[in-house]
């Protein structure tokens with residue numbers, strides 16, 4: 571293969587041998603394991619990665635290079651044609667700018683579904699049962715502390731906003747708990763993909779759900795999709811679960827809604843300004859908080875890394891991505 575080098579930004583922790591095997595098909599392997607945005611930009615501009623055709627962007631590497639925005643995309647070598655990102659969410663990559671530069675982008679859907687849906691269910695059950703208050707009380711030697719009764723999931727209406735890979739996996743699990751499931755997407759799914767859930771409008775979802783699970787992607791049009799006007803429409807005592815992205819919810823409005831008990835409680839894995847968490851959430855003993863660990867299992871981390879590597883190999887050998895982001899696949903862009 572002529573001059574098709576691969577670059578790893580950040581680390582591959584669970585599929586190191588498979589990354590090294592990419593060396594059999596790529597003309598060269600580069601690694602950028604640590605550094606800063608300035609350093610990375612200067613190395614790009616100095617031609618250090620001049621023959622890189624496809625790059626592997628690890629999930630943690632945003633901490634090194636910062637967002638893949640227009641400035642960074644302009645600095646990348648002109649040979650670069652593929653960005654293989656490790657993560658189902660890719661709001662830190664400017665996809666329209668990539669498309670404009672002729673760079674195709676892949677993410678890691680599907681591999682993340684089960685682990686993230688498990689965390690959504692954990693948060694939902696924890697929120698329904700006020701688990702955080704019990705956790706704290708028992709460790710502080712207060713036995714049940716300010717214990718209050720929780721709620722059963724059975725017969726409750728679970729509203730899923732964003733019925734994609736993770737949303738569907740949440741629906742499958744929630745059915746086992748006897749929940750009634752409804753969802754809203756921009757368009758209704760074919761019956762075979764609905765998991766028995768009922769399609770409703772966004773407004774109906776807000777008005778009639780007992781638990782709302784956010785499972786849609788973050789972009790300019792979905793930022794703060796849940797804010798005060800949406801909380802006002804919800805049933806009193808609703809439970810909010812967010813394993814998608816923090817900025818989907820206006821966090822200050824959520825704190826107000828929790829304080830007024832409009833929202834009974836919440837289970838959150840993601841926050842508006844990670845790793846910062848609003849003090850109104852930290853100080854609320856009913857809210858279940860996790861530090862963005864949706865996919866944090868050995869099995870899922872390895873599956874995600876292998877999927878990025880499969881995309882990388884497919885880019886180098888076949889000029890084709892396996893899990894290209896939907897925005898770049900016009901026919902599926904509106905699903």
Ligand SMILES: NC(=O)c1ccc[n+]([C@@H]2O[C@H](COP(=O)([O-])OP(=O)(O)OC[C@H]3O[C@@H](n4cnc5c(N)ncnc54)[C@H](O)[C@@H]3O)[C@@H](O)[C@H]2O)c1
Nearest residue numbers: 658659732733734735736755756786787813814864865905
């Ligand atoms: N907590 C974690 O560790 C973790 C792990 C993986 C993914 N995520 C997040 O979860 C999100 C969902 O992941 P996925 O793999 O299920 O993605 P997906 O693309 O399979 O599903 C997203 C769904 O949201 C729908 N959607 C988009 N905009 C909408 C809108 N305005 N209203 C209603 N529906 C809308 C899409 O049509 C799609 O069906 C990701 O974007 C990512 O940010 C978080």
